[in-house]
Amino acid sequence: MESDRYAEEWNGLFPRLVLASAVLSVPEFLIEYFPNFVIVRSTSSANLATALARYDTVYAILNPVFIPFVVFALFYLAARVRINLSEDSAKVALSIFLGALLAFLPLYLIDGLAGDSGIPVVDTVIGIVGSSAATSLYYTFIGFSAVLLSYYRRM
């Protein structure tokens, strides 16, 4: 049967894209929150300002290179499977979105709820869900475009 050659929901499409999206989301979180996890805890207070300023310079270059360019390239490699976009475009987009949300939401929640900011917890959680959804949507656009390029090259 010819349709067997295409990735289907549970055979190639959902697992592959959800997993790829979740895995690719972790480095983005680490790049963004590296100072919180490593620099602040490991640097002495005398050198903290210098270390953070140096990281800001690295971050200003590293983050835009990772999102969207590296993520696009990695999604392109991850999506090298026959996907019938004319039928499955929504499923592809949803898989990528869910995968990114699956990674971002717990990581953002852990980071956001760690300290006491004085803001009600409900507001913080609503805000964190929004931030995770916004980043996941950008991942969806990047990932979907990579799949689109892969589809175009197979045409």
Next chain:
Amino acid sequence: MARAQSVDGEPRQEANRAGLAVLLVGPLVLLAYAVESFLQAYELRYLAFGASNQLAALRDLFPGPSYVAILPWQSIILEQAVPFLLFFWVARKMRLSPFRSALPMALALLFWGMLLAILQFPFAAYADQVVLSQPSGVSFSMIASELMSLALPGRVGSATDFLLLGFTAVAFAYFWSDRPLWNFRGWLEEEDPATSGEGMIPDQPKTDPSSGSLAGPQS
């Protein structure tokens, strides 16, 4: 010769039309970004520092969700959903193809993405000053220094994000014209491939007539 020109000219005309259509959506997206800047300034600056005592007292009596809860969702609606829907709508109306008209559309999207990324900071600064009723300090030198600053790689990244957002919207609109994006019935019932319009799939595997087998996978 004239016929060859007209045949070659049609795709070029279509591509130019697509680029122009995407270019014309830009001002509407710019408006959405401006609204976002003013709403953000209202929530972060006016309500925190510029509001009258009466308004502050009213907010204490009826506390709504704080800016922490509102800002991300507001940003999703105005910076992602509105541009996506605008590009989707234009692509549906004009039957744009992400494959045939890719280059002019990419150039138009990159142009607007870069412009929006550059204007975001001056917009925010101007909105802060307007909501706090301070004299405007936004100038061309501010925009020029923003252009030359270390944030330039970030602006290029934002512009590329915007390009990919636009392409996703156009691709969704393109595939929507074939069939609904989500075939809910397909989740409940298995469709017969012979009747489900599979002949329309552009990269359908070719059948080798000599052996009767399918050609090898290309990926």
